[in-house]
Amino acid sequence: MTMVDWRNRGHPAYWAFLVHRVSGLALALFLPLHFIALAQALNGVDALNTFLAWTRAPWVTASEIAIVLALGAHLTGGLRLLLVEFFGWSRGVQQALIAVAAGIALACALLFALNVNAQPVADPGRPLLRL
Amino acid sequence: MSMIEVRVWRGGPNGGYRAYTVPREDAQTVLDVVTYIQRRLDPTLAYRFACRVGMCGSCAMTVNGKPRWTCRTHVADVARDDRLEVGPLAHLPIVRDLVTDMREFFDKWARARGQFQATSTRRDEFARVEPASPSRRAVDAAIECIGCGACYAACDVVAWNPAYLGPAALNRAWTLVNDARDGARGERLAAVAGDAGCHACHTHESCTERCPKHLSPTASIAGLKRASVMAAFRGEL
């Protein structure tokens, strides 16, 4: 039985699927690590701080940005799927949705990248972001 | 006279591509090319066709990696650098050369309950179906399928999940689920919502991309997903 050729897979919806699957896999593998990291708090504030200091390493920061990109991509791709499956949107709207999803995902990753380990502005006189 | 170099699959599943040189003509289709090879160069080449005019779907083959109707594929559109590659449809057992065994394709159609089940006889009044109703519009959007197999050959899930019913069978099931005259809605939803049914579709949309009749099996399958969930909520599944 011949298999589907790569030449048959170049269209946008296929890329959207691939990104969604790969990002989902990456997130599923990342999650246990994330939980274990947070559980360090059980060993005291110092244990957590030691771990957080380790996360300042460049390769860790790069991976974090990649994970945020994966999260943004998986979220926006998933929203697109929910729209297709529950509202039957297809074709023309599809391409637009995929582009929008990609854009939002990239924006999230960029925002994170710009903020991570960023130094706070010297005394703005009021909180920059209160959550 | 300019020529094209055509690689054609010969033999069974363990066969291989063989090269032929074919003269290039105006408005030449890939079916013309295959026919030229069989008539002038190698009479042992096996291939299927019937209407030659894009109505029957018999001539579906893999052209440069994509499933297409060869009678409606112009060489000028696909032969880059005067090269062409023609093979049998993917995901179906190869009988010989460009001919595939279509039984599994149609067996899955039957397994998806792709047959109309009448609820009235000739002694009854004509059924009244409102053409503008949402359900009839849904049927009309998907009813033109002629079972060519291009979508089945294009679908990755068919390759990854041998039991997957496939886009064509599910698309046909959707037209029947929406048919007000049909009497087998319950059994049909049970047939398509099980293992390797509509829920196995991941919206790659390769089927919609390749369908020569510009249907969207993706949309039909999404409809089946919704219909099965409604049925599940109502305890009908």
Add this chain to the structure above:
Amino acid sequence: MSARTETWTWLAQRASAAVLAICVVVHLAMMIGAVRGGLSAADILGRTRGSAAWALFYGLFVVAVSIHAPLGLRTIASEWLGWRGRGADAACAMIALSLLALGLLAVGAVTL
């Protein structure tokens, strides 16, 4: 799997996805703000310790992801590894329970 089970599984995946969509947007927005100036234990714990609201939010987050992720992995295993059937379903359930346990442990660690 029967048609009914398959359909409910599909719905569970979409329902958990909808819940996660909300949780993720909140979490992402918060994290993007929180990582400014570097992340410290005091930052995290100052926000979450003793907060019933965060405990509930993250608890819900963990439950939703414990449904969503294993089902996704099960699909990948079925299609790309050819692993399907009882064994695969059991592995999926094990992963779900492990994620739930680890996740709730993490939630407890930062909120209690």
